[in-house]
Amino acid sequence: MKIDMHTHTKFSKDSRMEPEELVEAAERKNLDGIAVTDHDTMEGFEEIRKMDTELTVVPGEEITTDRGELLGLFIEKGIKSSRPEEAVEEVKEQDGVVVVPHPFDPIRSFNGWKSLEGIDGIEVFNSRNLTSGMNKKAKMYAEDNSLVRTAGSDAHSPWEVGKAYIEAEAKSVEEFKEKLLEGDVEVNGTKGSILSYIHGNLEKVRQYFKRRR
Numbered sequence: 001m002k003i004d005m006h007t008h009t010k011f012s013k014d015s016r017m018e019p020e021e022l023v024e025a026a027e028r029k030n031l032d033g034i035a036v037t038d039h040d041t042m043e044g045f046e047e048i049r050k051m052d053t054e055l056t057v058v059p060g061e062e063i064t065t066d067r068g069e070l071l072g073l074f075i076e077k078g079i080k081s082s083r084p085e086e087a088v089e090e091v092k093e094q095d096g097v098v099v100v101p102h103p104f105d106p107i108r109s110f111n112g113w114k115s116l117e118g119i120d121g122i123e124v125f126n127s128r129n130l131t132s133g134m135n136k137k138a139k140m141y142a143e144d145n146s147l148v149r150t151a152g153s154d155a156h157s158p159w160e161v162g163k164a165y166i167e168a169e170a171k172s173v174e175e176f177k178e179k180l181l182e183g184d185v186e187v188n189g190t191k192g193s194i195l196s197y198i199h200g201n202l203e204k205v206r207q208y209f210k211r212r213r
Contacts, residue, residue, distance in 0.1 A: 001176055002188075003033035003056060004165040006071065006101060006123065006152020009044030012062070015156035019047040022161060026055055029162030033176075035152065037062045037071055042078045056173055062101065063087050068110030071099040071123070071150075074177050084110075088118035097181070099150050102126045103141070104134045120181070121148025125189035127163035128154040132191055139187070148180060151187045164189030 008015040009022055015038075022044070026034045033056030036045040045059045060073040065084040072079055072087070075096040081087045091098050100113045101123045113119065124139040142149045153163040167186040168179035179185055 001032040001056065001170045002030075002165050002167045003035060003058060003176065004031055004153050004155070004162050005035040005058070005060075005073070005099075005150045006037050006062075006126065006164075007034050007155045007161060008038055008062075009036065009047075011041050011043040012039040012156070014039070017155070017157055019044050020051070021158045022155070023048060023051055023053050023055060025155075025158040025161035027053070031162050031165060032056055033058060033173075034161070035060045035073055037073070037152075039069075040064050040078070042075075056176065058173060058176075063091075065110075067112060069101055069108070070110060071101050073097040073099060073150075074173070084116055085118075088116065092118060097121065097148065097177070099123055099148065101152075101154070102129055102134070102138075104137045105129055119147070121150055123152060124149045125151035125164045125187050126154050127152070127160065127189055127192040129191065135189070135191070146183075148183065149185060149187055150180070151189050153189075153192075160192060163192055 009019045035058035037060040038044040039062050063070045063079045065082050067084050072091040075094045079087050079090045088098050097120045099121045102108045103122045124142050125135045151164040151166050153160050155161040170176040
């Protein structure tokens with residue numbers, strides 16, 4: 001089973017992709033599933049799970065906290081807290097998995113994630129990372145620290161879907177989750193263009209340079 005573990009729909013503030021477009025793109029790319037991880041909402045997931053599709057759909061959310069973003073995967077309801085410790089607790093209460101997305105991106109990374117308790121894993125391949133070195137560093141860190149490894153396209157448009165995914169021998173969301181937590185997955189990915197990075201992160205880039213003044 002091949003699942004892109006990081007995708008967005010129009011319900012994210014920085015994407016215009018309709019839920020139907022995300023599903024169609026995933027099917028075209030011969031993915032078996034997608035994790036729908038919109039920013040601070042599960043509306044995209046709620047729409048997609050009502051659709052007539054054979055895709056495995058992992059419920060998730062990219063949570064904005066006061067120290068950066070976290071991915072909550074395999075959750076049933078949205079996360080309310082903006083405090084990292086409380087957000088992690090909310091995910092854990094739902095038996096979800098907490099992942100740090102793009103951990104070594106200097107602009108998009110979570111501030112101090114290495115010291116945050118409750119982290120299950122990190123995203124070892126994000127197609128929107130500006131350089132390959134960011135992904136390589138994440139992969140090495142996950143292996144050295146026995147962390148769960150995920151990979152996702154971070155797609156905000158149809159053509160990005162499926163550029164990164166993890167693969168595991170599983171036939172259901174539950175089995176896939178077990179394989180993920182056991183580390184029995186294969187990571188696959190292709191880095192996107194610099195235009196994807198800039199287009200999707202203009203506001204984050206602006207805030208980054210504002211902080212450096």
